[in-house]
Structures are given as C-alpha cells and as structure tokens.
Amino acid sequence: MTATISNRRRGDVQRWSRTLIPTAREAPADATTISHRLLVRAGYIRALGAGIYDYLPLAHRVIRKVADIVRQEMNAAGASELLLPALLPIELYKETKRDVDYGPLLFRVEDRKSAIAALGPTHEEPITELMRAAVTSYKALPLNLYQIQTKFRDEARPRAGLLRCREFLMKDAYSFHMHVEGAGGLNEAYDAMYRAYTNVFTRCGLDFTAVEAESGPIGGSASHEFMVNADSGEDTILRCPESGYAANVEKCETGERPRGAFTEPPTGDLxxxxxxxxxxxxxxxxxxxxxxxxxxxxxxxxxxxxxxxxxxxxxxxxxxxxxxxxxxxxxxxxxxxxxxxxxxxxxxxxxxxxxxxxxxxxxxxxxxxxxxxxxxxxxxxxxxxxxxxxxxxxxxxxxxxxxxxxxxxxxxxxxxDLRNAIVGDPSPRAPGATLVAQRGIEVGHIFKLGDKYSQAMGFLIPDETQQRRPVIMGCYGIGVSRTMAACVEQRHDDAGIRWPAPLAPYHVEIVLMKPEDEQHMSVATTLADALADAGIDVLIDDRPERPGVKFNDADLIGLPIRLTIGAKALEQGGIEAKRRDDSGKGEIVPTDKVVAWCVEQLG
RNA sequence: CGGGGUGUAGCGCAGCUUGGUUAGCGCGUUUGACUGGGGGUCAAAAGGUCGGCGGUUCGAAUCCGCCCACCCCGACCA
The missing domain is CATH 3.90.960.10 (YbaK/aminoacyl-tRNA synthetase-associated domain)
Incomplete structure (x- = not known):
C-alpha cells in the first residue's frame, strides 16, 4: 500500500433532510438589514442575544470557505498560522494602557479568584507578549503570524446582524521587523499583505475597492481599508474616476480649491x-x-x-x-x-x-x-x-x-485643506476630475503599527550593531463573518441570496420533484457522486415538500446552480439545469453532460 | 450614553385604552385524505411561566411600581 497525499478535494454531498436548514417565509421583526433578514430566513444564522449569533451548517460552510481562501493566501504570502487564547489576563492590556483606552469596548470576565480577564478584541498584546519571550535575535525576523479566531467587543450598539457584532470571527495577522524599508522590512510585508488581500477578495468573487485610510504613526499611505461595494454599506468612500484614487472620508485629500484674498469688502456693519x-x-x-x-x-x-x-x-x-x-x-x-x-x-x-x-x-x-x-x-x-x-x-x-x-x-x-472631502471636490490626483461617492462595508484593514506595542511592552532586541531597538510591527485584519454578510448585501435579489461560487456553502442543489421515486433518487445520488468527484459540493433537496416550496427555498439559500430531477426532463434523457442568476426554468442538459455543464458554469 | 419603540405559541401579529368565560388569528408543526413544476385543498390535533418580580383587586395579558431583554435613530466604532 502506498500512502498518497492528494491535493484534489472531493466535494461534499449532503441531504437537506439530514442537516439543519430552517428556512422561514418571514424574517424576525427585529431584523432590518438585508443580509440579516436573508441569512435568518434562509436558515444560515439565528440571533442568540444582542450581537451574538448561532452559525448553522450552511453559514459554517460559507465561513469555512472564506477562511480557507484567507489561509491559502496568507500562507502563500509567507505567513504562519497559530492560535492565541481568546481569554486574556487583563494585566496584558494594562501594559499598553488599552484597558483604559479601549474602555468599555473591552469585554471583561471575573474568575473564581476575582481576577479579571479580558476577552480579546484584537491580539496585539498577546502576540507581542509571545514574541517578546520567544524571539531574542534579529536573525529570527521578519515574521508574519496570523490566526483565525473569535473576537469580542462590547459594542455600544450592536446592529445590522453580522455586520456589527459583539462576537465575530476575524483573521488577524501581525508582522515583525527590525526596519521599515528594504528586504525583510515592514513595507515589504505590508505590500505583500496588500496583494494577498486583493487576491483574497478577488477569489471570494466580491466587488471591492481598496481605499487609503487614516495614516498610522509612520505616515504616508500607511493604512488601507478593503471595502465591499454595496449601496447599503455604512461607510462612505470617495473615489476619483480618472486616476483610481480612493480613500475613506477621514483620509481623503482634495485637489487645490480656490481661496479668498482677504481683500473683499464687508457686506455690512458687524x-x-x-x-x-x-x-x-x-x-x-x-x-x-x-x-x-x-x-x-x-x-x-x-x-x-x-x-x-x-x-x-x-x-x-x-x-x-x-x-x-x-x-x-x-x-x-x-x-x-x-x-x-x-x-x-x-x-x-x-x-x-x-x-x-x-x-x-x-x-x-x-x-x-x-x-x-x-x-x-x-x-x-x-x-x-x-x-x-x-x-x-x-x-x-x-x-x-x-x-x-x-x-x-x-x-x-x-x-x-482642513475639512473632510465631499462629493464634487476636485480630485487630488487628476486635474479637472471630481470626486464621486460610493458606499461600502469594511471587510479588511491593513496597518503599519510601528513600535507602539513593542515600546509599551518592552519588545526590544539587538540589531546587527548590537543596539537594542524596538521591533517594528504591522497588523492586518479580515472580518471573516462580516465578509459573509457583506457578500449577501452585495449579491441578492428579491428571492434570496446569490452566492458567488467560491463562497457558496454548496455549489449545486439537486431538487428532487419526487424524492419517494426510487429511480429519481437513484439518478440524484449517482449524479451527486459524479459531481463530488469533480470537486463540487452538492446539496440534495430530498424533502417531501411541494415544488413551489422547494424552488422558493432554492432561490432563498442561493446556491449557484440548481438541478431539477423530474419526470418530464428524465423522459427527454436529461436534467433541468439552471443558474441562480438566470430567471425562468433553465435548460434541459443530457444526464451524461451535467457534470461538465456544472464545472463550466462554476468556472 | 441621549432620544424613540417593542416584549403574548417556532415566525408574523390581534387582544391591553374601559380588569371578568377555557387568551385568539395567519404561517409553520403533527396525523389522515386528496393533490402534485413556483409556498395547494379539506379534516383533525398538538403547542402559551402573556419578558421577570412585586403591588392594587373578589379577580390582572390588561391598572401601578421596579427590574430585565431586544430593536431603531444619534453619539461611538483599533
């Protein structure tokens, strides 16, 4: 027997009747945001408290797909995954004074000895604590370490479902350097993260914009936000259609604006x-x-x-x-x-x-x-x-x-220039062009931290000249659970969600018109097996429901492809195939061509 | 934290102003029959600490007080 290491992923096959997808015709009254309503109605999430959600099987699969893409791109960019605790001694935050600066946003829990612990809102402190003990030579740098983990923030006002939670899933990465410029420096890692983030959101199938954000302590373009474009987004970004320059309102520069001469006459007595x-x-x-x-x-x-x-x-x-x-x-x-x-x-x-x-x-x-x-x-x-x-x-x-x-x-x-830029301001990068506004949802943020944390926590190591210097850091976040919600905000219609193939919980839904018909079921399972062999994830709707219910639910949960197995198409030697993005009933595809058809559609 | 609002069955709601049968309706659920390509029809059934605690009263979902939870707008949001 030979051991094999396969890089070919076999798809999953699941039956609707054997998993938990509690769809509902009506959304809870307190869900107002589109993604919140659709994710609840389609059986992805349930609210357990303010800003706290259950992730049901479909949501968990989406989350996992986002996370897998993030992992692949982070690893490809030379970062290493680790896992830090979520439960952190408050003393760590006292070192950087963030127990005060972060204020009530920091969740606190008391243990049996009356000691206070924090639930990590972000992990600069624990990672710096780890590095301070584990790395004592400049030769060990640069390093980029990341984790995908649950974060806690006691938001003043959780809202909009998964878009602003008190508990959420985030990828956070931290890079460590002895210098900013050159090989092994912060800028190199920052640029690599910029590329990795671009790859991540492109691979997720999202329409997004990378914008300049408020500068960090190092200055320059030291921070970028990655925004999923969606009219329902909370954040406004400004963009120059000519040059491609884009920034959030806090950061956005304006081109030269006319100014007064201070010689204009008074309009009247004061x-x-x-x-x-x-x-x-x-x-x-x-x-x-x-x-x-x-x-x-x-x-x-x-x-x-x-x-x-x-x-x-x-x-x-x-x-x-x-x-x-x-x-x-x-x-x-x-x-x-x-x-x-x-x-x-x-x-x-x-x-x-x-x-x-x-x-x-x-x-x-x-x-x-x-x-x-x-x-x-x-x-x-x-x-x-x-x-x-x-x-x-x-x-x-x-x-x-x-x-x-x-x-x-x-x-x-x-x-x-002293004010926030607004729509119609002259572009700072293209003469004659004016800024336009665009709404978005922040799903990623990369930031040049500098030595703020290493200074505060005494993470200094000797450089080549034996001088002890604070380590220079960068930090890079992606809201994983928020990305799922942002995707729904961007891709939906009146009937439900429209997942891009890379994030869909399953790629194909096989709808059985007569699940009790053994021949139909046999066609479905054979087909599902063949699709799985091609790396496609398949959900079989085997519920004894009426067609209308099943079609509506299929539109609602939003898988990219629907294959309908019914007597009419079978008589013609085929299966009815329809993309979620297309209207109507779809086309009859010969049974032996269905796998190829799906592979082609999923691109 | 300021302003507004809501808690009644899994979901959506009525009942509360003016206290009084066994707390209703739609959807969903269960059983049976018919039906069978976009939430079908009929019949039967199950499902409730009326957010919690206290008070008033012969009697409270309903009136009063305190508390809790949740939502919306704003402030806030590395």
Missing part, C-alpha cells in the same frame, strides 16, 4: 445677535435665518505633542464652513504639530475662548493661538460667526476688518 441656548449650527442658522454654508464653524484644538509638558498650551483654532466637517488629521498636517486634540473645554474657557461661540478674532485675543482657515471658509461675502461671548453670534463677519494684519503672518494664520 451686527451682534442674541442666540440663547443654541449649541448647534443648524439651530443658530435657523434662528438667525442664515444658511449653514454662510456660517463659520470655529473649533478649538490644542497642540498635544508631548515634547514639553510644562510649556504653555499652544492653541490651534480651525475654521471651516458651517456645512462642512473639520478633519483632525488635516488640522494636524496644516498646523505642523505632531499631535493635536480637541481642546479641553474647561482649559479653553480659562484661556479666554468662549467655547461654542468662538470667532476667528481670537487669534489676536488669546496668546499662543494659530488660526487655520479652510479654503472654502476664506472667501469674502456674507459670513455669520460666533461673537466670542456666550449666547451671541455676529453677522457680516469680514476677514480683513475682523482679523486684520494677522492674516498676513504665516506664523499666525494659514489657509489650506
């Missing part, structure tokens, strides 16, 4: 208006009869660089149009500070800011203040603004008259 108890732009605008796009929104930040803790606070005041959103990252960039944060309201008040009613005039009124003006807010014409005293606003704000010569001092006033 007029103060009493606006009691109106904290929002909308309310004030309605009260004063001024549209938000004619108001200046003035937000106080402080330079949070930890360079000189005793130095007097340095204030950064950002001004954007009332209908725009200020972007903290852009405030940081334009100010040149290494770190900025929203000003502490009490400290800002003490320094002389009328928080909530600030106007750009404070650049002269409060020492150590840098004024940043978004291009769209720098124009002339009518403006309303805060009045620098509580419960008051002013009309006819004029830049030159109100702010004066400070406008000409680049050390005190700068104009630039």
């Amino acid at each position: 007029a103060e208006v009493h606006t009691p108890g109106m904290p929002t732009i909308d309310e004030v605008g309605k009260f004063m009869k001024v549209k938000p796009d004619r108001m200046l929104k003035t937000i106080v930040f402080q330079d949070a660089s930890d360079a000189a803790p005793d130095a007097p606070a340095r204030w950064i005041v950002a001004v954007v149009r009332g209908d725009h959103d200020v972007n903290e990252g852009k405030v940081k960039t334009l100010s040149g500070a290494t770190k900025v944060a929203l000003a502490d309201p009490a400290a800002a008040k003490a320094a002389g800011f009328a928080v909530g009613y600030v106007s750009p005039r404070v650049v002269s009124a409060v020492p150590n203040t840098l004024l940043l003006i978004d291009a769209d807010a720098s124009h002339g014409g009518f403006w309303a603004s805060g009045a620098d005293k509580p419960d008051h606003h002013v009309k006819h704000f004029n830049w030159r008259r109100e702010v004066g010569s400070a406008l000409d001092d680049a050390g005190r006033v700068r104009v630039g």
Whole structure:
C-alpha cells in the first residue's frame, strides 16, 4: 500500500433532510438589514442575544470557505498560522494602557479568584507578549503570524446582524521587523499583505475597492481599508474616476480649491445677535435665518505633542464652513504639530475662548493661538460667526476688518485643506476630475503599527550593531463573518441570496420533484457522486415538500446552480439545469453532460 | 450614553385604552385524505411561566411600581 497525499478535494454531498436548514417565509421583526433578514430566513444564522449569533451548517460552510481562501493566501504570502487564547489576563492590556483606552469596548470576565480577564478584541498584546519571550535575535525576523479566531467587543450598539457584532470571527495577522524599508522590512510585508488581500477578495468573487485610510504613526499611505461595494454599506468612500484614487472620508485629500484674498469688502456693519441656548449650527442658522454654508464653524484644538509638558498650551483654532466637517488629521498636517486634540473645554474657557461661540478674532485675543482657515471658509461675502461671548453670534463677519494684519503672518494664520472631502471636490490626483461617492462595508484593514506595542511592552532586541531597538510591527485584519454578510448585501435579489461560487456553502442543489421515486433518487445520488468527484459540493433537496416550496427555498439559500430531477426532463434523457442568476426554468442538459455543464458554469 | 419603540405559541401579529368565560388569528408543526413544476385543498390535533418580580383587586395579558431583554435613530466604532 502506498500512502498518497492528494491535493484534489472531493466535494461534499449532503441531504437537506439530514442537516439543519430552517428556512422561514418571514424574517424576525427585529431584523432590518438585508443580509440579516436573508441569512435568518434562509436558515444560515439565528440571533442568540444582542450581537451574538448561532452559525448553522450552511453559514459554517460559507465561513469555512472564506477562511480557507484567507489561509491559502496568507500562507502563500509567507505567513504562519497559530492560535492565541481568546481569554486574556487583563494585566496584558494594562501594559499598553488599552484597558483604559479601549474602555468599555473591552469585554471583561471575573474568575473564581476575582481576577479579571479580558476577552480579546484584537491580539496585539498577546502576540507581542509571545514574541517578546520567544524571539531574542534579529536573525529570527521578519515574521508574519496570523490566526483565525473569535473576537469580542462590547459594542455600544450592536446592529445590522453580522455586520456589527459583539462576537465575530476575524483573521488577524501581525508582522515583525527590525526596519521599515528594504528586504525583510515592514513595507515589504505590508505590500505583500496588500496583494494577498486583493487576491483574497478577488477569489471570494466580491466587488471591492481598496481605499487609503487614516495614516498610522509612520505616515504616508500607511493604512488601507478593503471595502465591499454595496449601496447599503455604512461607510462612505470617495473615489476619483480618472486616476483610481480612493480613500475613506477621514483620509481623503482634495485637489487645490480656490481661496479668498482677504481683500473683499464687508457686506455690512458687524451686527451682534442674541442666540440663547443654541449649541448647534443648524439651530443658530435657523434662528438667525442664515444658511449653514454662510456660517463659520470655529473649533478649538490644542497642540498635544508631548515634547514639553510644562510649556504653555499652544492653541490651534480651525475654521471651516458651517456645512462642512473639520478633519483632525488635516488640522494636524496644516498646523505642523505632531499631535493635536480637541481642546479641553474647561482649559479653553480659562484661556479666554468662549467655547461654542468662538470667532476667528481670537487669534489676536488669546496668546499662543494659530488660526487655520479652510479654503472654502476664506472667501469674502456674507459670513455669520460666533461673537466670542456666550449666547451671541455676529453677522457680516469680514476677514480683513475682523482679523486684520494677522492674516498676513504665516506664523499666525494659514489657509489650506482642513475639512473632510465631499462629493464634487476636485480630485487630488487628476486635474479637472471630481470626486464621486460610493458606499461600502469594511471587510479588511491593513496597518503599519510601528513600535507602539513593542515600546509599551518592552519588545526590544539587538540589531546587527548590537543596539537594542524596538521591533517594528504591522497588523492586518479580515472580518471573516462580516465578509459573509457583506457578500449577501452585495449579491441578492428579491428571492434570496446569490452566492458567488467560491463562497457558496454548496455549489449545486439537486431538487428532487419526487424524492419517494426510487429511480429519481437513484439518478440524484449517482449524479451527486459524479459531481463530488469533480470537486463540487452538492446539496440534495430530498424533502417531501411541494415544488413551489422547494424552488422558493432554492432561490432563498442561493446556491449557484440548481438541478431539477423530474419526470418530464428524465423522459427527454436529461436534467433541468439552471443558474441562480438566470430567471425562468433553465435548460434541459443530457444526464451524461451535467457534470461538465456544472464545472463550466462554476468556472 | 441621549432620544424613540417593542416584549403574548417556532415566525408574523390581534387582544391591553374601559380588569371578568377555557387568551385568539395567519404561517409553520403533527396525523389522515386528496393533490402534485413556483409556498395547494379539506379534516383533525398538538403547542402559551402573556419578558421577570412585586403591588392594587373578589379577580390582572390588561391598572401601578421596579427590574430585565431586544430593536431603531444619534453619539461611538483599533
């Protein structure tokens, strides 16, 4: 006897009557999202609590297929799979202060000795703890380690079925390096992960977009999100149709926008208006009869660089149009500070800011203040603004008259890009092109971590020159269970799910019109066997149900191919074959050609 | 965490305002018959701590109080 190692996978064959697929005509009333409703109705998942789900056999098979593709691509990219605990001593998180930073999002459990453990929301700490003990030489690097594991996050508001859960399945990978550039460096691993992720989602049969996301501590394009394109997605991304540039709203740059000259004449005398108890732009605008796009929104930040803790606070005041959103990252960039944060309201008040009613005039009124003006807010014409005293606003704000010569001092006033990009903004990469919006669901995220965790946890090893240096890390996540739901959001119709072949729980459903007919059953099992030999997974609907029920359920669970075995087709020496994506009854395919037909359709 | 809402059979709902037979209806389930290519028809049946605890009352699904769970909008979301 010879042992063989086969790389040829034989398909699975299962009978509907022998597994658990509890389909339902109606979805539970509390399921509102499409993927949630369809996955429950089609018997894939059941809710057990808020953001907690049972994965029934069909769902488990889909999950496994996603995971297998992820594994293959990760392994091909040189990563190694391991498995870390989900139950983690809270002390680990104290080392990085994430027990506080992560806050209530971190699930905590108490053991019999009253010790607190965390249920891992992500595994930077345990992997760094492992590496710190196991790797003591730069010669052991680079390394890329990953796991596919259940994660726990005590979400403030779990919602949308599998899209935002408290317990979910995630692939998380961590890479370790002594340097960023060059062979064996972080950038090399990051690029490899970018390619692997592109391969994964392509192989899953998903329509997706890789977008630039908020930069990590290393700067540059240090983070990408992989978004499944779906109109029902929660996230908005912006894309330049010309250059292919795409980014999320937090990150998206804009092309040069026209700016004001600060020489435009006033529109009238400065007029103060009493606006009691109106904290929002909308309310004030309605009260004063001024549209938000004619108001200046003035937000106080402080330079949070930890360079000189005793130095007097340095204030950064950002001004954007009332209908725009200020972007903290852009405030940081334009100010040149290494770190900025929203000003502490009490400290800002003490320094002389009328928080909530600030106007750009404070650049002269409060020492150590840098004024940043978004291009769209720098124009002339009518403006309303805060009045620098509580419960008051002013009309006819004029830049030159109100702010004066400070406008000409680049050390005190700068104009630039300060707000989130919006649809119609000029593209930053193609002159003349404008940004378009697109909805998506984030299913992957790759990130250059740098030395944040290795520093915090003391993971330093000597390099070639015997200098102890913190290890540089990258982290790379894929939401496995979320990918399943995102796929349903993207691929469904009124009748049910439409799985792409690579993720379908089974590739082919054989519908028996008369399961009690022995000849029909024999045709079905012979056919299923032949399909399995070709590597195809087969579900046989052998239930004694009426045809309508079975056809509707077939559409609902969404397998790519339906083969119907009934007297009519058999008399013609064939089987009725239909793709899920096609309407109608399908075509009669000669019985001996069915396997080849299926293989061809499944591509 | 703020605002709104819902808990009655596996699922979808009515009943509650105005307390009073044995708590109903549709779907589903079980049994039988007929039927047999897109959720069929008839007959019979099973299935309920009315979210929980306490209170008011002769009597509570219904009124009152406290608690719990879940959903939606917002805040939040490495």
